[in-house]
Amino acid sequence: MKRFAKYVPLAALSIALVFSTTGCETLSCTWDWLFGSDDPAAGAPVDTGAGLGTGGEGVTGFGTENTVPSRPGEGEVGKQVKLPTIYLAYDQFTIGTTQQAKLEETADYLIKYANVKLLVEGHCDERGSIEYNRALGEKRAIAVKEYLVKLGIPETRISTISYGEDKPAVQGSDESAFSKNRRAELVGSY
Numbered sequence: 001m002k003r004f005a006k007y008v009p010l011a012a013l014s015i016a017l018v019f020s021t022t023g024c025e026t027l028s029c030t031w032d033w034l035f036g037s038d039d040p041a042a043g044a045p046v047d048t049g050a051g052l053g054t055g056g057e058g059v060t061g062f063g064t065e066n067t068v069p070s071r072p073g074e075g076e077v078g079k080q081v082k083l084p085t086i087y088l089a090y091d092q093f094t095i096g097t098t099q100q101a102k103l104e105e106t107a108d109y110l111i112k113y114a115n116v117k118l119l120v121e122g123h124c125d126e127r128g129s130i131e132y133n134r135a136l137g138e139k140r141a142i143a144v145k146e147y148l149v150k151l152g153i154p155e156t157r158i159s160t161i162s163y164g165e166d167k168p169a170v171q172g173s174d175e176s177a178f179s180k181n182r183r184a185e186l187v188g189s190y
Helices: 008-022 027-035 097-112 130-150 175-181
Strands: 080-082 117-123 158-164 183-189
Touching: 097 130, 117 130, 130 158, 130 183
Parallel strands: 117 158
Antiparallel strands: 080 183, 117 183
């Protein structure tokens, strides 16, 4: 328990930062913006569905990890859209050429739909200490944010958070699992 106690101030600061930048007036609004909500009125959690269109009630899905959705729902508010996942090399936070193409497509989408805000989630594989991975996840999220800002997306539309190794995409302790867990996930909301 002592191991996690030192993250409480960091978590509170992160939530306060997102709270101040999302335009939400309540903590539950911020929580829903960050992590989704099981409340049908607030929209469903982000779906990783394989089809185009909606991947569940209130969540826009996408066809593959290399594409962005065709458009956000017209006239809808409080929904989330899952954008491409950016994969990174072991112990790195620089964005490779193929991943840059995904971010350029994402930037085009964000420019076209100025009402979409973005949360960049930084993730790591299980190797390294908890503290190291939390810092590396943060560097990955910030690198993605900076790249999108260079492509013309206003910094005020992008928030970052690091989960370190806490939310693996794939369970396992081999290179196949590690490569899927070294990532930055892009979650838009409108």
